[in-house]
Amino acid sequence: MSRTTPQESADVFGPDSILRRLVGQARWALPVVRATLLEAAHPQIGAALMEHSTFLTHPWRRLRNTATSARRILDPDPRVRDREVVRLNRLHARMSGTDAQGRPYDATDRDARAWVVATLFESTVTMCRLGGEVLDADAMRRLYDEHRTFLALIDGGSDRLPATLPEFWPYYDHVVEHRLENNEAVGVILYRLLADVPAPPALRARPELWVMGRSVAGPLATAIIVASLPESFSRRVALPDLPGARTLMRSTYLAAALATRYLPESLTRVETFMGLAGAGADPWASVRRQAGKAAALVRLLTPAAEDDGETVRSADRFFAEVLDQTGDGYLRWPDLAAMAREVATRLDLGEHDEERLFQAYAAWWRELQTALDGDGDGRVTRHEYAAAAASLPGSGLIKVADVLFDVTDADDDGAIDADEYHNLFRTAFQRDLADGGGTSYSRGAFVRQFVSFMSGQQHSSAYASLLSQA
Amino acid sequence: MGVVMAVPRHVACVMDGNGRWAALRSLPRTAGHEAAEAAVMDVIEAARSSGVTWLSLYAFSTENWRRPAVEVDVLMRLVRRAIRKHAPVLHARGVRCRFLGMSDPRIPAPLVRDVADLMTLTRDNRRMTLTVAFDHGGRRDIVEAARSLIRSALPADQVTEASFAEHLPYSDTPDVDLVIRTSGEQRISNFMLWQVAYAEWIFPQVLWPDFRATHFRECLDAYRRRRRRFGDVGRTATTTGEGPR
Numbered sequence: 001m002s003r004t005t006p007q008e009s010a011d012v013f014g015p016d017s018i019l020r021r022l023v024g025q026a027r028w029a030l031p032v033v034r035a036t037l038l039e040a041a042h043p044q045i046g047a048a049l050m051e052h053s054t055f056l057t058h059p060w061r062r063l064r065n066t067a068t069s070a071r072r073i074l075d076p077d078p079r080v081r082d083r084e085v086v087r088l089n090r091l092h093a094r095m096s097g098t099d100a101q102g103r104p105y106d107a108t109d110r111d112a113r114a115w116v117v118a119t120l121f122e123s124t125v126t127m128c129r130l131g132g133e134v135l136d137a138d139a140m141r142r143l144y145d146e147h148r149t150f151l152a153l154i155d156g157g158s159d160r161l162p163a164t165l166p167e168f169w170p171y172y173d174h175v176v177e178h179r180l181e182n183n184e185a186v187g188v189i190l191y192r193l194l195a196d197v198p199a200p201p202a203l204r205a206r207p208e209l210w211v212m213g214r215s216v217a218g219p220l221a222t223a224i225i226v227a228s229l230p231e232s233f234s235r236r237v238a239l240p241d242l243p244g245a246r247t248l249m250r251s252t253y254l255a256a257a258l259a260t261r262y263l264p265e266s267l268t269r270v271e272t273f274m275g276l277a278g279a280g281a282d283p284w285a286s287v288r289r290q291a292g293k294a295a296a297l298v299r300l301l302t303p304a305a306e307d308d309g310e311t312v313r314s315a316d317r318f319f320a321e322v323l324d325q326t327g328d329g330y331l332r333w334p335d336l337a338a339m340a341r342e343v344a345t346r347l348d349l350g351e352h353d354e355e356r357l358f359q360a361y362a363a364w365w366r367e368l369q370t371a372l373d374g375d376g377d378g379r380v381t382r383h384e385y386a387a388a389a390a391s392l393p394g395s396g397l398i399k400v401a402d403v404l405f406d407v408t409d410a411d412d413d414g415a416i417d418a419d420e421y422h423n424l425f426r427t428a429f430q431r432d433l434a435d436g437g438g439t440s441y442s443r444g445a446f447v448r449q450f451v452s453f454m455s456g457q458q459h460s461s462a463y464a465s466l467l468s469q470a
Numbered sequence: 471m472g473v474v475m476a477v478p479r480h481v482a483c484v485m486d487g488n489g490r491w492a493a494l495r496s497l498p499r500t501a502g503h504e505a506a507e508a509a510v511m512d513v514i515e516a517a518r519s520s521g522v523t524w525l526s527l528y529a530f531s532t533e534n535w536r537r538p539a540v541e542v543d544v545l546m547r548l549v550r551r552a553i554r555k556h557a558p559v560l561h562a563r564g565v566r567c568r569f570l571g572m573s574d575p576r577i578p579a580p581l582v583r584d585v586a587d588l589m590t591l592t593r594d595n596r597r598m599t600l601t602v603a604f605d606h607g608g609r610r611d612i613v614e615a616a617r618s619l620i621r622s623a624l625p626a627d628q629v630t631e632a633s634f635a636e637h638l639p640y641s642d643t644p645d646v647d648l649v650i651r652t653s654g655e656q657r658i659s660n661f662m663l664w665q666v667a668y669a670e671w672i673f674p675q676v677l678w679p680d681f682r683a684t685h686f687r688e689c690l691d692a693y694r695r696r697r698r699r700f701g702d703v704g705r706t707a708t709t710t711g712e713g714p715r
Contacts (some may be wrong), residue, residue: 292590293593293594296590297557300553300558300585301554301557301558424620442621
């Protein structure tokens with residue numbers, strides 16, 4: 001069988017799917033991060049990541065979205081599954097271009113997609129091996145078939161992956177040895193992402209604590225990932241091989257496996273940790289609450305700085321936290337596309353609404369380019385933005401706000417009620433000091449607040465958490 | 471009933487007389503505000519130890535923006551300094567702090583942040599709730615509540631006093647039982663208009679910077695005597711203040 005086609009109605013993974021079980025476990029994060037690194041080394045994927053992905057600036061949001069997406073594709077309900085597949089394909093179809101060396105890349109490239117699934121499979125097998133779990137021949141074959149089914153779902157066919165396991169390993173080794181390269185994306189993940197990873201939303205309130213923990217945990221995480229990579233890849237990329245790193249890596253995988261086996265399931269489920277990355281009501285709510293209180297106390301106890309230059313700083317921070325989504329220091333189309341993508345993901349928009357939203361963002365981008373891109377290099381620098389920020393709110397931005405209102409107002413009653421508001425901002429209505437609060441938002445108030453937030457004139461914690469949450 | 475009402479549940483203070491206190495000492499008006507801080511802390515402690523569970527302080531009205539810019543500026547700094555200085559103590563004593571008003575963009579951002587931090591820090595405390603009316607106007611609150619009510623599209627004949635009150639800011643605040651306005655001034659000055667509907671009013675002559683725990687307890691005693699007299703003639707506790715003094 002060389003081609004597995006998704007059946008329309010059935011649960012293609014079967015009720016006792018190994019993959020579905022693994023995806024629900026928090027330890028699956030280990031193979032996912034490892035696989036991401038191997039994917040990034042693929043020329044096509046590395047280029048797309050560097051150009052479009054927000055994983056550097058918003059790694060937690062990215063992780064959360066990835067986990068949600070994987071779970072939807074593995075959902076027994078074919079409607080949930082197919083909807084997510086269509087959405088993913090739309091999302092990736094918007095990502096193509098040429099990389100720094102002028103080579104074209106395309107996020108829907110079929111070989112690249114097969115490679116993504118291949119790294120996930122190989123990393124999952126590695127996780128089981130290092131965790132001391134026995135995968136017998138039958139389980140291994142089933143796991144591989146499930147991965148091929150996964151690929152067939154997102155790509156329409158699985159012929160880019162070898163049909164059988166014995167053929168898979170030579171394919172895998174071949175790609176590792178001949179296709180992968182030591183590109184910018186690999187370096188960024190290994191040495192910048194893990195060293196500078198921002199605090200997850202639950203711990204955002206204690207930045208000083210996070211920075212201290214990160215200075216120890218970042219290098220450790222790098223060492224763990226590096227030590228688990230295939231030897232031939234490490235050699236070609238000249239990755240450091242430090243004494244003890246292997247032991248550390250093995251202990252980590254083993255500890256994760258033991259924790260998953262012996263701790264209560266509720267503790268090692270991925271949902272428990274998703275809460276840390278800022279999604280919904282969860283066991284972390286009280287932790288966040290306590291952390292918020294502790295941080296408030298710390299801020300109140302720290303000697304007050306004299307408060308001049310506040311506005312200058314805040315314009316800079318606004319640029320870095322909200323506008324520059326990809327974190328390259330410039331405002332470019334991928335930044336605005338990332339905002340549109342995040343909104344579309346949160347609201348789970350259908351094709352029509354998503355297209356309208358992207359169109360509106362594209363129109364705003366054209367307007368920004370015309371108005372702000374003084375040197376015509378296709379990107380807006382911080383200085384270009386700061387120089388003209390005051391005169392910004394133009395028709396493009398208002399159009400974005402308008403469409404955002406339309407797509408958020410799911411029941412088309414001309415007002416955004418508490419549920420719709422929650423879908424967009426993941427927080428309850430706040431009695432907003434400026435708008436007097438209430439139980440729903442009119443179009444006028446919504447557009448006004450959005451425009452004044454996006455042009456950096458007025459702070460809004462709701463929008464800030466929507467667009468700057470890491 | 472006399473036992474239940476012995477201590478008012480909700481006491482509000484209109485902190486009047488800072489400027490006069492300073493003028494009597496030939497000091498700038500701002501010195502009066504500075505001296506007010508001690509009185510505030512004393513009253514908070516006195517209220518807490520006498521079993522008052524809700525205390526409201528009128529710190530700054532929407533009309534106060536008309537004062538000289540320098541005085542307003544100094545006042546904002548004083549409030550910020552006081553918040554930072556006393557936050558840990560307030561928190562340790564189980565006081566939940568809330569700020570009523572605080573919507574004017576002229577309020578400096580650092581003050582807004584500290585206020586937000588203080589509210590975050592103390593939001594789970596339950597021993598006493600301290601509401602600081604800052605940049606507050608009673609009418610404005612009622613107008614805001616009306617707006618919010620209209621937005622909720624409740625049919626007109628279903629609007630009751632209770633359902634209207636739910637739209638006021640901090641709608642869990644109970645009615646004020648006792649208002650103390652220092653310095654002998656006898657006006658309402660647009661203070662928590664809705665909540666003071668059934669309140670007893672006491673107007674001690676002392677200026678706010680001199681107001682101390684003993685004065686506060688005297689006021690509570692006076693309140694208790696009024697209530698007891700009502701009980702004697704068999705009236706209900708919610709009658710308005712036309713009773714004998």
